Amino acid sequence: MSQTQSVGGQQSLSKSQTIRFGAAFFIFSLCWMLALQVVAAVLLPQRLTEIAPDSKEAIFAVLNSATALASLVSNLLVGNLSDRTRSIFGRRTPWIAAGGIIAGISLFLIGILPNGLTIGISYCFSMVGLNMMIAPLIASLSDRIPESMRGTMSAFMSGGTLLGSALGQIIGAQFISFELPGFIISGVVMGISGVITIILWPKEKSSKDLPAVKADFKGIIMSYRPPIKGARDFWLAFVGRSLLLFSYYMILNYQLYILQDYIGQSTKDSAVTISTMSVVLMVVSLISSLSAGPISDKIGRRKIPVVIASLLLAIGYALPWLLHSPMGMILFAAVGGFGYGMYGSVDQALNVDVLPNAEEAGKDLGILNIATTLGQMVGPIVTSVLVAMTGSYGLVFPTAIVMVILACIFIMLIKKVK
Template identity: 80%
Template sequence: MSQDQPTATAPKSLTKAQTIRFGAAFFIFNLCWMVGLQIVAAVLLPQRLSEIAPDSYNAIFGVLNSATALASLISNLVVGNLSDRTRSVFGRRSPWIAAGGVIAGVSLFLLGVLPDGVTIGISYCVSMVGLNMMIAPVVASLADRVPDNMRGTMSAFISAGTLFGSSLGQIIGARFITMQLPGFVLAGIVMAIAGIATVFVWPRERSSKDMPEVSGSLKDILASFRPPTHGARDFWLAFVGRSLLLFSYYMILNYQLYILQDYIGQSVEDSAATISTMSVVLMVVSLISALTAGPISDRIGRRKIPVVLASLLLAVGYAMPWLLHSPLGMILFSAIGGFGYGMYGSVDQALNVDVLPNEEEAGKDLGILNIATTLGQMVGPVITSAIVVVTGSYGMVFPTAIVAVVLACVFIMMIRKVK
């Protein structure tokens, strides 16, 4: 079994077998964790909250999204940094990934049996900590285990797994909407598999015990969390652009069940059927765009062109439910916006790695960039909830999302280091 060299510097090339195994591992990891999360987050948890607290489920759901996003923000940054500093016979990243899968899986399952919003919220936060114990090291491995001329391709596998898993998770969740406990069990199992399978599928990570030791004093550990400043202009532009784009997407994605029921007026059964249709459409279009845009980006050496096209498609997708106000509008959102999101996702992580000021601190700096994901997941639903509370409708959610994604495109186009 092949191993990496004991250094934080990415190899210059991979064998064919290593390429296949890395691609498979990135796809399986993102497929599994997203299936597990979407079964719960997109369908079962919103439905369970509407049954537990019929008069306040919307506000509770917004609070839970904010709390879990904050837990994700902190844990992603902390674990990314600590994985940079980890010295073990199993490498820097693998121990965190395997342990995170178990923690995330168990706590996600518990959401189906805990009795009230408070305990559900605590377990949901623990699950997000476990999830980010996996995500932060996996993303960091893109910098220190994958050559720079293959990062677009591997980013495509990450995006394809995420998008396919999102669609599949929603389809599975919709099947369990009237019989929830088995759905929560399945979600927990699949989430645990994400971490455990990854460390077995990709080429075994070399022991990090031979890498230079890092100081373990509290002062040095705290100092290591400093955000990058020197030569970090493009890094922060990527951060803001990513935050705005994901903010716009999660404004709608996390509320699609409530949009179908409260804005469009569908019943529980009809909304579940529509989500299933949307998920199939999203699965097809996102896989096509994700698996083609990433390799093309590597071939032409460009990251910005897919981002511009993706932003335009997302804006059009957001406009569909706003203009049509029907299930068809939401299906078109999945088709057009999903194609755009797949295109963006296929170069997203490659772009993030390309703007790193120092690849020796990839785990920590990518953890900071991944805060953008957390901010998008946190701020998007909060703004959606606030708009609904103030206006009494989801109507203004869609133009707000359009403005956000256009601004995201502007910031990313200002990056100089990446073509």
């Protein structure tokens, strides 16, 4: 499907279409992240404390690994299936609507299921439903959004995600002593996120008239092959994204332990510092994410925001390493958070720009999104290995700096994107 077809015969979006798409991407990202964080950051850990107080950490670790795997597989699977979907509602719309309902019901059930096994199964189903929405929606950046507007729409998604994350934790904390209403809110918000999206944005064109795809077993299996021909930039983007996320999650996921074990704060003082960091991170990343994307579209460049973001992240990693103080970690949140928000605002636009085949956007973007899961999983593992080997967090910061510099180099090697 060409860009012209995807936006109703226009080479650019009208003002009305821009507003509707922007609102849809922002509200979708806000809703799903808010709903997920209410459960994942607050209510699920509290629920596990109540039903399995002696093994809550182990169960939580298993759940995080299982849901990461469910996300990885479902994102790739659904992305490809949405490419192949032929319906009067379009390729992406049916998946987005159904995914929200599945994810919403599954999140709510976590609040009433009796044990770790059933909660884990429901949690995995919620990740499947969530990725039934996310994979097709990101693929729609290729289908329906002209290249000149992708940075702006990517920024709306990033801004909504950042705001939803902060609000979800705040709302979840209000129900920590009486959890069921919190699970209900989470389920409802997640459930309606997909429906609101397809109501807000311009109606997707029917895909019934697109060329039919082979439905035989061999054809389906072959459709999952990674892109090879003309995919140099695609794989450079994959490696660059993976390394950048490795570096960020090496520190972000260990910020409490860094404050307590590396800097030497007490439990009470570290909680105060974490709260301050969270507010700072939310403000600066929201500002940078909502501004960098439109600027990227205006100047017609993706690499410049990525280079600046990488430098800011490297400086952010260095500050707690050099200052060795709570202020160093707050400055990491400020400087590094601004850089991460800037990267996030152009990330999806960059990914769409390097796709070797727009007709396989869902599948190929699913592969690129594996980098997100890898970053969230491998980054903390690298940190734990370094701490186990050295007995200190001293090597974590320079390692993260090296990774983000390598990420920047790989992205700069991309030829297709300016």
